[in-house]
Amino acid sequence: MPLIIIVALALFSVLWLTGEPLRLEWRRRRLRSQPFPAHWRDILKRRVPQFRTLPVDLQLQLKKHIQVFVAEKRFVGCAGLEIDDDIRVTIAAQACLLLLNRRTGYFPGLREILVYPGAFAVRRAQTDAGGVVHEGRAVHLGESSSRGHVVLSWDDALQGAADTRDGHNVVIHEFAHQLDQENGEANGAPPQFGRARMERWSVVLNAAFARLHEQLRLQEEPALDPYGASNPAEFFAVASESFFERPQHLAEAFPELFRELSAFYRVNPLIW
Ligand SMILES: [Zn+2]
Known part of the structure; x- marks a missing residue:
């Protein structure tokens, strides 16, 4: 093959590869600029009561994230479940709560969401x-x-959205694992900028994890779902559910953990 063609092909490949993130960002910008469908707004109103409690700027952000999420992720109905916008928007809204105010790749490792009826x-x-x-x-x-x-179980995703204050939300739980899995297997340490921050995270989470174990050992009322004591990955996912659904309780039981989660998620659900 003539050298000129090899050089042209190499140049084309480099331009193509460096252009991909730009094309992706351009596509997302276009999706976010589309009007939010009226029937999606109805779904949020009916299915996701937490949406109405968010400050207006976060409501707007969440709607834009939902548009990108629904366009990019494939939803697959299992055991006879037919996927519709009700399912897409209800799940996307809860998952995207975890992305507010953050630089996000929209759960970059995630391609599809399999949904069972129960x-x-x-x-x-x-x-x-x-x-x-x-x-x-x-x-x-x-x-x-x-x-x-x-x-996901659709029944439980629905129930998790309907009760915003019980501290149980399977969508928040599984998507917290997705954030955790952005740098490998889930281990309770999702990627964060800066070594000092990662170290502080580790100290605070380990102390709270140990405290939960201690509460269970002493048969005290555990401050978090005992399932969080399974391992650090489950602890982070369970603490995330509590952070978004029982912020007052979490802030009182584990103030340092609440501060770390608030810095990580870049929101303060105490004021919602
Ligand atoms: Zn889990």
């Missing part, structure tokens, strides 16, 4: 110490994978 059974194979594989079935409300998908 809680779903997951077949799991576990190998015991003797090397025997046992097949088990566990019931789940949601799952988040670092390989590009989230699985």
